[in-house]
Amino acid sequence: MMLKDRKALFERDMDLEFMKEVHGIPGGDAIKRCIQCGTCSGTCPVSWAMDKSPRQIIAMVRAGMRDKVLTSNTIWTCASCYSCTVRCPQEIKITDVMYILKRLAMRAGQKKAKAAQVFSKTFTDLVRRYGRNQEAQLMTRYMLKTNPLGAIGFAGVGLNLFRTGRMPLGAKPIKDVQGLRRIIDRAQQLGGEG
Amino acid sequence: MSYIYYPGCSAHAGGRAYDESIQAIAPKLGVELKELEDWNCCGATAYMNVNEVLSFSLTARNLALAEKENKPVCTACSACYTNLAKTNVYLHKFPELKAKVDTALAEANLTYNGNVETKHFLDVVVTAIGLDKVKSLVKKPLSGLKVAPYYGCQILRPLSGEKDPENPVMLEQLLEAIGATPTKFALKTWCCGGSLMGTNDAVALRLCRNLLMNAVEDGADVIAVTCPLCQTNLEAFQPRVNAMFGTSFKIPVLYFTQLMGMAFDMPDRSLGLARSIIPLTVRSKPNPEVRA
Numbered sequence: 405m406m407l408k409d410r411k412a413l414f415e416r417d418m419d420l421e422f423m424k425e426v427h428g429i430p431g432g433d434a435i436k437r438c439i440q441c442g443t444c445s446g447t448c449p450v451s452w453a454m455d456k457s458p459r460q461i462i463a464m465v466r467a468g469m470r471d472k473v474l475t476s477n478t479i480w481t482c483a484s485c486y487s488c489t490v491r492c493p494q495e496i497k498i499t500d501v502m503y504i505l506k507r508l509a510m511r512a513g514q515k516k517a518k519a520a521q522v523f524s525k526t527f528t529d530l531v532r533r534y535g536r537n538q539e540a541q542l543m544t545r546y547m548l549k550t551n552p553l554g555a556i557g558f559a560g561v562g563l564n565l566f567r568t569g570r571m572p573l574g575a576k577p578i579k580d581v582q583g584l585r586r587i588i589d590r591a592q593q594l595g596g597e598g
Numbered sequence: 599m600s601y602i603y604y605p606g607c608s609a610h611a612g613g614r615a616y617d618e619s620i621q622a623i624a625p626k627l628g629v630e631l632k633e634l635e636d637w638n639c640c641g642a643t644a645y646m647n648v649n650e651v652l653s654f655s656l657t658a659r660n661l662a663l664a665e666k667e668n669k670p671v672c673t674a675c676s677a678c679y680t681n682l683a684k685t686n687v688y689l690h691k692f693p694e695l696k697a698k699v700d701t702a703l704a705e706a707n708l709t710y711n712g713n714v715e716t717k718h719f720l721d722v723v724v725t726a727i728g729l730d731k732v733k734s735l736v737k738k739p740l741s742g743l744k745v746a747p748y749y750g751c752q753i754l755r756p757l758s759g760e761k762d763p764e765n766p767v768m769l770e771q772l773l774e775a776i777g778a779t780p781t782k783f784a785l786k787t788w789c790c791g792g793s794l795m796g797t798n799d800a801v802a803l804r805l806c807r808n809l810l811m812n813a814v815e816d817g818a819d820v821i822a823v824t825c826p827l828c829q830t831n832l833e834a835f836q837p838r839v840n841a842m843f844g845t846s847f848k849i850p851v852l853y854f855t856q857l858m859g860m861a862f863d864m865p866d867r868s869l870g871l872a873r874s875i876i877p878l879t880v881r882s883k884p885n886p887e888v889r890a
Binding site: 431453480483484485487489507519525531540543557561564565568580584591592594 | 607608610611612613614615636637638639641642643644645646647648649650651652654655656659680688691692694695698699701702703705706707708751752754755763764787788789791792793794796797798800801802804805830834835837838841872873874875
């Protein structure tokens with residue numbers, strides 16, 4: 405019987421490699437201690453917008469359900485507020501778990517990852533270039549790449565920021581931008597991701 | 599008291615008023631801030647989406663530069679603060695990660711030995727300087743001004759140390775010290791959405807709506823914030839919130855440092871008050887105590 409035809413998940417369906425990848429982050433082993441108490445889901449200020457609650461995501465990671473986890477909107481709804489991490493009685497770094505899931509989804513080229521991927525890519529390109537983030541360039545480039553029409557809604561916000569001197573347009577790199585780039589390239593290589 | 603000051607990228611953009619007001623009040627408080635030479639972006643929340651070692655290496659470069667100065671680092675941006683504190687703890691706790699970060703830093707002839715203490719400016723003011731000193735500087739108490747004390751997320755988490763991440767009171771104590779009245783503000787530690795405002799604005803706008811509603815219901819005249827991203831989301835995006843939810847919020851959102859400067863009777867200009875999109879007109883407001 406095909407996997408999609410049955411509801412029960414068999415042991416042989418578990419993606420063990422997926423679990424290993426999640427366990428591999430610093431302190432990632434803690435996820436094995438999850439008692440499914442749901443404190444994370446009850447704490448999360450954005451769980452109402454998630455298709456799977458943080459508790460479910462952790463259970464699904466432990467069941468090796470790679471595709472279902474990486475296609476959920478949960479990982480892209482997490483705002484990195486760390487509330488769950490503060491409250492987890494088992495000291496699971498849930499925010500960090502969401503981060504590794506985001507990275508895995510991006511690497512797998514998940515569709516839902518696109519907006520966040522473009523945002524992160526635009527951000528990291530700017531930092532590589534100048535050493536610092538340039539808010540005006542970040543928002544303009546990001547909006548143009550993802551949602552040029554939606555940019556109209558943001559135009560008023562941008563105009564207000566510009567009017568109050570909060571959106572400088574010029575940018576120049578930090579002094580040792582070359583050294584920073586060498587750090588970035590090496591770290592990227594050592595991280596073995598993206 | 600002397601600190602290495604890490605302004606963070608927002609200090610020169612959306613959060614300019616924060617930086618300006620900090621530079622204005624710090625000398626009064628007896629805090630010497632020396633800007634970290636050639637600092638780089640802390641990576642915010644975007645880098646963790648890309649590469650973990652890279653994310654920690656970026657922050658470690660700043661810590662390595664600061665270590666040469668042999669002083670604690672102070673920042674006022676909550677996202678920068680979380681990244682600095684988190685990197686410190688993780689490098690200490692996870693030797694494998696530290697080895698990789700060390701190798702990356704070596705590319706720019708830098709080393710980090712893990713000896714830099716990291717502080718948020720709010721903590722410096724309340725804990726290191728103390729409220730007695732703050733009170734002694736108050737010339738024009740903000741009497742009658744109701745202020746919603748908004749902490750947001752990252753200043754309290756995940757490594758809040760001695761502070762109480764569930765019910766912090768530092769900001770309320772500070773507001774009382776400058777004569778203002780802090781409101782209850784039940785959502786004071788709830789998230790503003792952070793960078794979701796860019797990637798998932800439907801969610802972020804709703805979070806901001808909830809916060810604005812809570813502040814207004816409590817009768818707040820102004821929201822006090824401790825983070826440039828919270829400020830931008832709550833103030834600059836207020837018209838967007840109104841457009842989306844049919845509300846008519848028009849509540850000013852100021853940095854706690856601006857409110858302190860106002861109580862110290864410093865000129866508006868030095869506090870970046872003209873950078874408010876929704877200005878607070880407290881100085882023209884009759885003081886109820888005087889009126890009575």
